[in-house]
Amino acid sequence: MRRVVEGSHAVSHAVDLAxxxxxxxxxxxxxxxxxxxxxxxxxxxxxxxxxxxxxxxxSAMAAVIGAASAGVRSFTASSSHGLALMHxxxxxxxxxxxxxxxxxxxxxxxxxxNIWADQTDSLSQxxxxxxxxxxxxxxxxxxxxxxxxxxxxxVSLPVMVVLDxxxxxxTYEPADLPEHADxxxxxxxxxxxxxxxxxxxxxxxxxxxxxxxMEFRHKMQQAMDEALAAYPEIDRAFAARFGxxxxxVEHIPAEDGARAPxxxxxxxxxxxxARAALAELRDRGTPVDLVKLRALRPFPQDEIRRVLxxxxxxxxxxxxxxxxxxxxxxxEIRAALSSLADRPVxxxxxxxxxxxxxxxxxxxxxxxxxxxxxxxxxILWAGLKE
Amino acid sequence: MPIDLPPSERMTSxxxxxxxxxxxxxxxxxxxxxxxxxxMVIPACCWSIIAGPFPYTALKVPVLHTAFETGGAxxxxxxxxxxxxxxxxxxxxxxxxxxxxxDIGLQSLSGAAERGEDILYVCxxxxxxxxxxxxxxGATPEGAWTTTTPTGxxxxxxxxxxxxxxAAHAIPYAATASIAYPEDLVRKVQKAASIRGTKFLxxxxxxPTGWKVPSEVSVGLARLAVQTRIFPLYEVEDGERYxxxxxxxxxxxxxxxxxxxxxxxxxxxxxxxIQERVDHGWSRLEALARIA
Ligand SMILES: Cc1ncc(C[n+]2csc(CCOP(=O)(O)OP(=O)(O)O)c2C)c(N)n1
Ligand SMILES: [Mg+2]
Numbered sequence: 061m062r063r064v065v066e067g068s069h070a071v072s073h074a075v076d077l078a079x080x081x082x083x084x085x086x087x088x089x090x091x092x093x094x095x096x097x098x099x100x101x102x103x104x105x106x107x108x109x110x111x112x113x114x115x116x117x118x119s120a121m122a123a124v125i126g127a128a129s130a131g132v133r134s135f136t137a138s139s140s141h142g143l144a145l146m147h148x149x150x151x152x153x154x155x156x157x158x159x160x161x162x163x164x165x166x167x168x169x170x171x172x173x174n175i176w177a178d179q180t181d182s183l184s185q186x187x188x189x190x191x192x193x194x195x196x197x198x199x200x201x202x203x204x205x206x207x208x209x210x211x212x213x214x215v216s217l218p219v220m221v222v223l224d225x226x227x228x229x230x231t232y233e234p235a236d237l238p239e240h241a242d243x244x245x246x247x248x249x250x251x252x253x254x255x256x257x258x259x260x261x262x263x264x265x266x267x268x269x270x271x272x273x274m275e276f277r278h279k280m281q282q283a284m285d286e287a288l289a290a291y292p293e294i295d296r297a298f299a300a301r302f303g304x305x306x307x308x309v310e311h312i313p314a315e316d317g318a319r320a321p322x323x324x325x326x327x328x329x330x331x332x333x334a335r336a337a338l339a340e341l342r343d344r345g346t347p348v349d350l351v352k353l354r355a356l357r358p359f360p361q362d363e364i365r366r367v368l369x370x371x372x373x374x375x376x377x378x379x380x381x382x383x384x385x386x387x388x389x390x391x392e393i394r395a396a397l398s399s400l401a402d403r404p405v406x407x408x409x410x411x412x413x414x415x416x417x418x419x420x421x422x423x424x425x426x427x428x429x430x431x432x433x434x435x436x437x438x439i440l441w442a443g444l445k446e
Numbered sequence: 447m448p449i450d451l452p453p454s455e456r457m458t459s460x461x462x463x464x465x466x467x468x469x470x471x472x473x474x475x476x477x478x479x480x481x482x483x484x485x486m487v488i489p490a491c492c493w494s495i496i497a498g499p500f501p502y503t504a505l506k507v508p509v510l511h512t513a514f515e516t517g518g519a520x521x522x523x524x525x526x527x528x529x530x531x532x533x534x535x536x537x538x539x540x541x542x543x544x545x546x547x548x549d550i551g552l553q554s555l556s557g558a559a560e561r562g563e564d565i566l567y568v569c570x571x572x573x574x575x576x577x578x579x580x581x582x583x584g585a586t587p588e589g590a591w592t593t594t595t596p597t598g599x600x601x602x603x604x605x606x607x608x609x610x611x612x613a614a615h616a617i618p619y620a621a622t623a624s625i626a627y628p629e630d631l632v633r634k635v636q637k638a639a640s641i642r643g644t645k646f647l648x649x650x651x652x653x654p655t656g657w658k659v660p661s662e663v664s665v666g667l668a669r670l671a672v673q674t675r676i677f678p679l680y681e682v683e684d685g686e687r688y689x690x691x692x693x694x695x696x697x698x699x700x701x702x703x704x705x706x707x708x709x710x711x712x713x714x715x716x717x718x719x720i721q722e723r724v725d726h727g728w729s730r731l732e733a734l735a736r737i738a
Contacts, residue, residue, distance in 0.1 A: 081530040084523060110526035115557030119519035122512065122554065126487070126523025129510050132530055134523070152513055256485045256508045256524060258536055263503035265511040272500050 061237050067228040068093030070198045070235060071137065071163045071221070074205035076107045077243040078161075080135040082127035084112035084120045088142040089175045090225040091165045095137055117142035121149035121162075128158040129264060131255030133209065136160065139225070140167035140181045147185065150218075154189025154280065156265050159212030159219070159250065161205065162190075166328065166379075167225040168414040176415020177225040179328065179380035183356065183388045189280055191219040191287055192356040194327045198233040203298065203306055206238075206247055210294050213250045215283040224379075225415065227329040238302055246301050284358040308355045309363040314338060314347035322430055323349045323368055323404075325376045327389060330411075330418050334377070337423035348427050353389060361396040368393065369400050375407040375430035377442070379418065386410060386439035407434075411442035418443070451632055452478045461504035463496045466661025468651030468668060469570045470496060471625040473541070476568055476649075477507065479635025483536040485528070487521045489551060490514035491543030492577045493570075515550040517542040518558030521565040537566055537639055544571040544585035548606050559615040559644045566638050566645045569608065572653035580656040587676075588723075589716055591708040592656070600711060604723070609682065612646045616685035620646040623679065626669035630679055630691055637681075650677045658707020670702045675728040680735070687738040690731065699724055 065073065071094045075083070083102065085095040101107040112127075114120045117138050124134040138146060143164055153160050168178035182192060193208060195201045201223055208219040223229055254262065268276060291308055299305040312335070314320050326334045331352045338348050351367055351374075353360075368374050374397075378387025385391060390408030397403045407430040412418040422443050429440065456477035463470035469492055477484075484507040488494060494511055498504045512520045517540040525538045542551055547569035555567060574592045575581040582592040584606040595601040612620045619641050623631040631649065638645035650671055652664040659667060671677040672694055679692040699721050703709040712720075 082523065082526045084519075084526075108530075110530055112522055112526055113561065114519055114522070115553055115560070118515065119522075119554045119557055122516035122519035123523035123526070125512070125516075126510065126520035126525075127527040128523075129520075130485070130524050130527035130531070132527035134527075148513055149516070256510055258483045258485060258508060261503075261506050261508045263497060263500075263505070263509045263511065266497060266503065266509070267495065267499035267511075269499050 061239070062234055063237055064232050065198055065235050065237065066093060066230060066232050067198050067201055067223055068230065069097050070201040071205060072097035072101060073237055074202045075135050076101050077238060077240060078206060078209050078247055079133065080107070081109045081132045082112065082124060082134045083109055083136065084114050084123035084127070085136050085138070086114055086117045086120045086142060088117070088139050090167060090229045091137050091139040091142070091163070093229065094163055117145045118149060121146040121153060124160050125149060125153050125156060125158060128160050129156065129256050131252040133250050134160050135162070137163040137165070139165040140169055143181050143185060144169065147188070150185055150188035150190055152265070153218045155276070157216040159209065159216055161208045161212055161219050161221060163205070164220045164222045165225050165229045166222055174414045175225065177227055177379060177412065178414050182220060182222050183380045185220070186356060189217060191217055191284070191358060193219065193221055193354055194356070195221065195223045195228060196329060196331045196352065197228065198231065199235040199304065200306065201228065202235055202237065203302065203304055206243060207294060207298055207306060210247050211287055211291065214290055214294070215287045217280065217283050217287065222328070224329045242301055246298060288358040288360060306354065308360040309367050310352040310354065311367050312350040312352065314342040314349050318347065319370060320347040320349040322373045322375060322427065323351050323371045324423070324427065325351045325353055325368070325374060325389065325393060327353050328379065330377055330379060333418055333420060334423050337420035340420070341424065341427060346427070356389070356392070359392055359396065364393055364396045365400055368397060368404060371404040373407065373430055374404045375409060375426055377409045377411050377418065377426060379412040381410055381413060405436050407436050407440055408438065409440045409442045416443055449628055451475070451628055454478055456482070456506040458504045458506065460498070461496050462498060463492070464655050464661070466652070466654040466664035467496070468625045468653060468664055469493060469572060471665070472570045472649045472651045475625070475628050475631045476635050479632040480537055480539065480639055485510070485524055485536055485538050487512055487517055487524065487538065487540045489517040489540070489542050489546045490577065491546050492572070493541060493543070495577065514546055516554055517546055517551045517567065518554035518556070521567070522558050522561065522563045525563055525565055540565060540567045542567070542569055543576070544569060544573060545575045545583040548584035548608050556615065559612065559617050559646070562643050564642050564644070566647065568647045568649060570649045570651040572651050572656060573605070574653070574656050576653050576656045589709060589712050589720060591711065597711045609648055613682045613685045615644070617646060618643040618684055619681070620648070621681040622648045622650070622677065624650040624668045624672055624677060625652065626665050626672060627679060627692060634681065656708070659705060663705065667702070667705060670697070670705070673697050674699045674702045675724050676702060678728065678731055680731060688731065688734040689738065690735050
């Protein structure tokens with residue numbers, strides 16, 4: 061069914077479509093619309109689930125860990141300071157191999173208080189063992205929540221579905237909301253391997269000595285690899301049913317069959333801005349190819365090498381910053397490309413921190429600088445005031 | 447006098463508790479009081495160790511080990527999951543130490559109690575962070591030595607009154623219990639298990655290692671804590687109806703304090719001051735019990 065939906069409500073309705081049974085969350089701007097709509101759906105009996113109104117994000121994650129450990133499909137949502145407060149439990153969810161899905165609205169970290177878009181919150185959680193998928197638009201949000209459960213339950217790891225504050229969380233767009241019956245076929249009920257069950261008493265998450273711990277971690281890495289390997293097949297199954305595809309690395313050449321001198325890599329809503337800006341540049345005779353990167357973890361290294369390797373130059377726009385280094389996606393991309401003997405020069409731009417607009421002008425400036433003979437450097441600031 | 451307890455044993459030998467560990471005794475009694483439909487949550491505490499490392503477990507109930515401050519929240523999640531599966535019978539029991547209850551876990555416990563989660567939260571109180579080597583907690587009594595309240599400046603403030611905090615949540619049932627009174631303890635577990643809503647059990651559990659006492663005095667010392675009125679045994683229903691369960695003999699506190707290495711630096715004046723506090727606490731409790 062085609063409807064005009066807010067990005068946040070798209071999350072809520074996708075959670076309903078996924079037939080989630082336990083939801084626990086704590087409010088934080090700009091995630092609130094997600095949980096308010098979910099609380100309504102549960103209260104109105106539309107969604108047959110329990111909503112646990114906890115006293116903190118740390119407890120929200122702890123509660124869904126408890127629920128998922130008892131074998132029930134679970135969901136939470138957070139943002140920024142809330143996500144940071146959850147940090148310990150993110151490790152716990154992944155280490156316990158629970159297929160929890162969380163919507164995470166990218167918001168800047170304080171101080172000073174800033175509620176606007178910035179990816180540093182989710183990127184700071186890189187090494188917790190969560191998969192992270194970044195969304196471009198409202199349709200992407202709906203589809204990604206559904207895909208996330210399927211991937212999570214396939215490999216027994218949690219997935220963060222990430223959307224930009226306001227630019228996506230509070231934007232209304234027409235989108236297709238699938239039918240329950242179709243989603244049920246794409247996403248059958250979760251069949252957990254082991255659950256808390258008085259009939260079969262086991263201990264979960266207990267002491268793991270050096271004799272065992274490393275193998276547990278090795279298995280988590282294998283699960284990440286499996287997620288990467290299984291993703292195309294899951295994406296195909298999704299496309300077969302719903303007619304849309306969401307590759308982890310989407311290659312959008314300016315001109316079919318030709319390779320532009322520069323590829324621009326973007327994530328999140330900046331991709332939509334870049335699509336428009338690059339189309340205009342192409343029409344004015346400056347072709348630049350676009351690469352939409354969807355995953356931070358598992359990082360699609362082979363795909364990145366295959367797609368970006370042949371370019372002479374690659375520009376990356378990061379709406380995030382690892383202090384003392386630079387943009388985080390650029391860092392990951394440069395690391396992946398480093399194993400190629402012949403590799404592109406990477407121009408790592410940092411832009412749009414704390415919700416500063418990344419406009420078509422910003423994109424054009426980035427392109428100009430990367431095509432110009434500006435030395436690539438380790439960090440290039442875009443849109444910084446003098 | 448023979449004691450009358452359910453014969454079931456859901457704790458095995460081979461666990462990793464120190465000799466005389468009150469927390470181990472408490473667990474054994476609590477499991478006797480619960481049926482076999484139990485899921486247990488253990489946040490970080492000595493019991494994270496005692497229960498045994500992967501791939502072993504000393505408990506014949508399913509256990510979810512979890513992070514230190516999450517006892518209330520994780521139990522709430524399990525309760526919700528069991529409920530949506532249609533299982534309203536299985537008891538979800540959190541088993542936490544005093545640090546995990548009085549201090550770092552107080553927030554998630556308070557949240558669960560405020561929501562009225564149908565869980566049984568058991569705090570075994572050994573009056574310090576024992577897992578990490580006897581650091582002071584909010585449950586450490588005034589005057590006690592711990593590694594973070596060393597003899598030169600032992601703990602200057604009083605033990606937090608967790609029972610008042612829980613009573614203030616107006617939960618249907620809160621009770622103190624002691625490893626020295628197993629029948630009273632088991633009865634309270636059974637009573638708690640028969641009530642829907644949030645139940646809280648505060649169990650006094652001697653730690654010979656941390657209190658610097660010989661392991662064989664563990665139970666006797668716990669009895670002395672009750673008989674001196676330092677740790678009275680009582681129940682609070684709906685946050686207001688107080689019932690005292692064991693009438694203490696009212697021994698002077700000296701005997702209790704002098705028996706323990708952690709208090710050996712206390713002076714006669716210290717003990718006098720503490721005696722006054724204990725007397726005052728007792729008359730307050732009696733007054734509350736009279737109102738009910
Ligand atoms: C967030 C966090 N901080 C600190 C610790 C370290 N830690 C583990 S157990 C423990 C003490 C537990 O004390 P208590 O709850 O009284 O239980 P006991 O060890 O005395 O049985 C501490 C400080 C931890 N596991 N997690
Ligand atoms: Mg303790």
